[in-house]
Amino acid sequence: MSESAAEKIQTIETPEGTFTLRLVQDDLGDIYPGMIRYTVDVLRGTKSVYAYAINTYESARQGTLFDTRKAAEIVFTRLAHDVASRPHLYTRPRVFTRPLPGTGTADVVILQGSPRRFGNSAKIASWCDDEAARAGLTSRVFHLQEMEIRPCIGCYVCYDQGYCPVEDDMPPIIRALEAASVVVVCTPVYTGTVPAALKAAIDRCQWLHAREKVLGKEVHARGLLVAVAGRRGAEPFVCVTRVVEMFMENLGIRPAAPVLIGDLDRARDVETIGGVEDDVRAALSALLAPRDEE
Ligand SMILES: Cc1cc2nc3c(=O)[nH]c(=O)nc-3n(C[C@H](O)[C@H](O)[C@H](O)COP(=O)(O)O)c2cc1C
Structure with missing residues (x-):
């Protein structure tokens, strides 16, 4: 009321x-x-x-x-x-804000944006998953391309009662993000930005923004972007980093410095690039260490 x-x-x-x-x-x-x-x-x-x-x-x-x-x-x-x-x-109250279905909360939530189930981003997601387990934390990887995630329809209904009317696989993602301590986005660069399934999920997280504003469900997570690209240098990552930064800022997730891995058109497999796995694990483990809340 x-x-x-x-x-x-x-x-x-x-x-x-x-x-x-x-x-x-x-x-x-x-x-x-x-x-x-x-x-x-x-x-x-x-x-x-x-x-x-x-x-x-x-x-x-x-x-x-x-x-x-x-x-x-x-x-x-x-x-x-x-x-x-x-x-x-x-005579009896009807439920206004439906509880989010599913019980799947985890300390570390990993959004894996590549359609390639055994590609570079999926490999990086598995390193992050493993790093969370090593730190004694629970984690959950969402392979977004394998889920039914429909694009946001811009209806703004989520600002009425904190619930999205589009019915698909988003609720467990929203629930997991709401409860997470760390949110990792693992993604390839696709035509300068993120792949379609990840973009759809990001846009649908407006729902989480609405939940924060309407229901006071604040997200206090830290965030990490790990992105891979075919080309060399910093240029392929310009848009991806901005999109993921905006996604995190919108939800109150505090992003750490991203890990950006280029030149994969030549290397093909991220595992063949020396030191990268250590860099990813170190970046994540810095966020997993217990810290005094700033
Ligand atoms: C549709 C498509 C678009 C791509 N666009 C870019 C691009 O704009 N810049 C770039 O550097 N690499 C681009 N790539 C290359 C991928 O980022 C690269 O192959 C990456 O390693 C794939 O990661 P994955 O194995 O996690 O899917 C593109 C690949 C595909 C399939």
Whole structure:
């Protein structure tokens, strides 16, 4: 239930008790400029039994036929009618924010972005997995290409109640990221940036940003990017490092210096480049060591 003052209140006496409907306006301008969320709460006595929410970023443009506040008011009127005519349907609370399914949390969460299951990024992910185990920590590798991860549809519904309406394999990833102490992204450079499955997962993590802002589920993890590229030098990594940095910044994950491994068109196999495995393990193990929170 929203804590803000109600803009509109209606009390309905029914054989199932007294119900109160509240229309609440929340200013979410600290998340996005001009974002307003309207919530219609239905209370039975003092207990919230149903909530509907909608925000101004869900509609394309101000001044079009779709008016967010009007939509909330229509829902308010319809709910008032429904509560009065079918109060028995509102005797028990309905779940507003569905719990994230799955139990798979881990200390170290590794997002593996390459479609090549036995390629360089997958090898690096396995080193990180092993390094976590050596430190006595739990870890989990998500091979993103093997999961069903649909692109973000930009509906902004996650800012209503902290849940994404797109149904696919994202919930366990969100759950794992929310609980992780360290997040590692292992990825090849694809056409200057990250492969499509990783980009889709990154965009869908807007949901986690919304959970942080709406539900106060803060992520306190440290982050590490390990990227591989076919070409030599720093240039292939310019975009990848920025994309992954933005992903981490958006979620409050504090990134360490990335490990960037180029020239793989020549070497082919990351294991043949001397010292690289040690560099990756050292970069991760520096994040796994117990530290006083800064
Ligand atoms: C579709 C595609 C696009 C690529 N684009 C780039 C690129 O822009 N720059 C680069 O240096 N390497 C590029 N590469 C090379 C890969 O980054 C390189 O082969 C890497 O080692 C593959 O890692 P993996 O084994 O983890 O899949 C590309 C490879 C593919 C398949």
